[in-house]
Amino acid sequence: MSAFSIIEDFRVKTNQAFLDKAAVLEPVLNRRTIKPKYMVSVEEDQYGEAVVRKTAEMWELSSMHFRKGNKVVFDFGDHQVGYVSFTAEALGSHFDAPAYIRLKFAEVPAELMEDSDAYDGWLSKSWIQEDVLHLDILPYTEKLPRRYAFRYMQIEILDTSPKYSLKLSNIICNYASAVEMSSIEPLGSEDEMLNDIDRISIKTLMDCMQKVFEDGPKRDRRLWLGDFRLQARVNYVTFKNFDMVKRCLYLFAGMTFHDGRMGACFFHEPDLQVDDTYLMDYALFFCPVLWDYYEASGDEETLQELYPQAVGQINICIETMLDENHIVIDQGETFWCFLDWGEGLNKQAGAQAVLIYAIRYGIRLARALGDYERVQQLEKQMDILKKAAVETFWNEELGMFVSGNERQVSWATQVWMILARVFNEEKSRELILHTQQMNPEISMVTPYMYHHYVDALIQCKEEEKALAEMKRYWGGMIKDGADTFWEVYNPCNKQESPYGCAMVNSYCHAWSCTPAYLLRKFYKGNEKFKELFRSVDDR
């Protein structure tokens, strides 16, 4: 399934004052020089999996001479986002022809084993981090102009000449991020896996915090509203960079569709543009994002300025997306609502649930501003929508919600109905446990969806189960070698990709960084889990 939206004659509505506010808040990125830790080889084992072996220390590089066909892989020890430079010299009798090299940058070792010529996914091949260079003058310090997201950097010598070999030195990554991780207090759990999950979550978020909250620094590299909502939540319990959240809020509010709908995604380079992609769930998330920001920062001015557009997103949905029975109209295979990647997921019931969920945040916003008329109106709407949801989607026989004409049962639908609080806590708890038992075929493929599943478990007071799922899923990524958390992770199919080819999957993806939020908000400081954090309390 290739999922994108193109709108002919796309017209936008701009609020220049809002965009100006966003511009002022553009962060200055911190830079740090990172050197590779050592050289490694990456080879396929008998199961086709990448095996990394250390081959040499960095000090050995000065005595290495590279010739046609040679490859060297530098392991930077951790995931990096930044600008790479290196020095190349010619050794031998004469530099009598340009040096011709291919660079590959890989977030995970498997990327180095891929043949990019074989790529046939539907996302642009241009995202594959590979560049071919001619070095016409040596010695030369090549400062690569492109930003890469990587842990492994491979240099392959396509050719020198019989007269010379190449010597490489000063291999450096100038790491860039808007934030610094060192200031954050470690989770301090007794359980080392939780500490690792937390640390890697924070590193994932840090690598994605650039001029905006990027979804992933390797690919897309831009601000998606759905991802932004989760990033901001993690940010409040870690970096506390309120300015970047504010900046992104004003970007989304500063340029919308001409009818006021918010774009799912925002481009900040080369100039500000709202994407001509409308995703119902993402647009509605402007309500929880604004509420979370207000709650964390206390910034009432921003709340007041952006409140009309937040509740506006709810009104647009109610006015344009519902049928006469107060049910979201299914828009089938078009790219109209996200929820999760995964073949064949029907979005109708999930979209209804997200609308209900957003209205809950809309009510909070209205209440905070004393707009009680709106509170009343929204409460009424929420009741109508909940009732309609149960009438239309609840299947008593299955004990689960269904979705769409085909009455599809999926994990996503159950999770969102729980988060929407369509049922009370007890009935929600029954539903999530029953769903676990039944394990619907239409499962979850992204950490984004898994986050909502864990969040639903916590909401149902199943924190133990939630913790176990977090350890199983995010811990599984760590066992599979994650330095930062991945865009897609299906423990049963490691080659899973929403793009037709895993080569363009992002392996540092912000929507996967939520365990730091979950652990710090619901577990740390929770009496029920004090054993888990004893080391901190007892110190």
Place this chain on the structure above:
Amino acid sequence: MSAFSIIEDFRVKTNQAFLDKAAVLEPVLNRRTIKPKYMVSVEEDQYGEAVVRKTAEMWELSSMHFRKGNKVVFDFGDHQVGYVSFTAEALGSHFDAPAYIRLKFAEVPAELMEDSDAYDGWLSKSWIQEDVLHLDILPYTEKLPRRYAFRYMQIEILDTSPKYSLKLSNIICNYASAVEMSSIEPLGSEDEMLNDIDRISIKTLMDCMQKVFEDGPKRDRRLWLGDFRLQARVNYVTFKNFDMVKRCLYLFAGMTFHDGRMGACFFHEPDLQVDDTYLMDYALFFCPVLWDYYEASGDEETLQELYPQAVGQINICIETMLDENHIVIDQGETFWCFLDWGEGLNKQAGAQAVLIYAIRYGIRLARALGDYERVQQLEKQMDILKKAAVETFWNEELGMFVSGNERQVSWATQVWMILARVFNEEKSRELILHTQQMNPEISMVTPYMYHHYVDALIQCKEEEKALAEMKRYWGGMIKDGADTFWEVYNPCNKQESPYGCAMVNSYCHAWSCTPAYLLRKFYKGNEKFKELFRSVDDR
């Protein structure tokens, strides 16, 4: 045959004052903006040859949108050497992924049909004029940093994204050369083919006149002594840029092997270096190059300064390269003497002939400086060498010279024995005519060797035949589509390459530009050929 020399522990002798003189004479290059003439397609016909067809006018470019898989070829109408820039814009709903394009620059259309991945020659693959670019920000004017030699520029869109297509504009070549062709009086022959041969010769030389006399602007791009000798001769009857000749003379003299031998080749970038390649014939050519320069410029100071090194090259050969019978010792398959490319050519007799040829110029140099002792000495050596040459290499039965242990008969040996004037004019004439008749199997493959053959015919007063050969050979290149003359041309094997693959052949090669010299020196103004130039005389 891969032909190169590598000397371990290579030591040089530097004359800084000479190198300083050369530095002062570095030319400022003229720049000119050239735009493509139109767009073309390049396709293979049933014989595997490239067929170029005009597909669109340049004004049509503004309405063209390029997507994944599209290719466009711009025809600049003539051979260019310079720096290319173009502007790319994204058209569509959003520029949501980098543009990924491949550029190919081709001197001849056949280069565009080649698959560079299949290249397996022994010269560096890095010479293939192909670059792959990611354009991360659009609109963008890409000023390509590398210099290309080309007529055709192909842009292939490797990928955009489903959301946008590319628009291209402002495609420009910033042409560079040390000289201007417009100031040169046309040959003005009645025979249009001669005018074409002359014009293309001069264009070939112009494209090679950069910071030094380059052998070819596509590949090597540097100063070879053997090529320089011919370039300088054409320069005296065309651009008359004495400074560039002087600069190159001082470069060769300013840095030699530690024992005084002159390198076959000189690198002027990134810093001054004499190549660790000694070719006996090339080193000896310093004598004719210096003489030609003195004769053309009257610059006696340079003659005086460089004379010791010129005759020094002769002395080194006499002292180190001869056996007790005054015969050059055959060094077999090593890269010790050039004469011509071509499989299996034995160089022994040819080298002997070049030594004799160089001594003739040494005598002229000595005479011009009144060094009569040296004149006497060189005349005596010349006689000894000529006598030894005839005794050792002349085969009365065959009526031709042989070379090497295998007694090989080649065109090159006969031509150089004639140019060395081992025989008198009459016997030389018999030899060249007999050689034509016998057509030795070891033939000529480069315009460099063909030049010497034509020169030999002219020396034997066979100017009519020489002219016919020039028209057949260089005219053949024109019929085969040459915009500038080629490094290698074998009318019987158009895929001939000394490098194992024609992809890296140079199609603008200075050693092929000599017809302008031959026509202007030996034909124009020659009473015998006044019919050929009537149009000029009668105006």
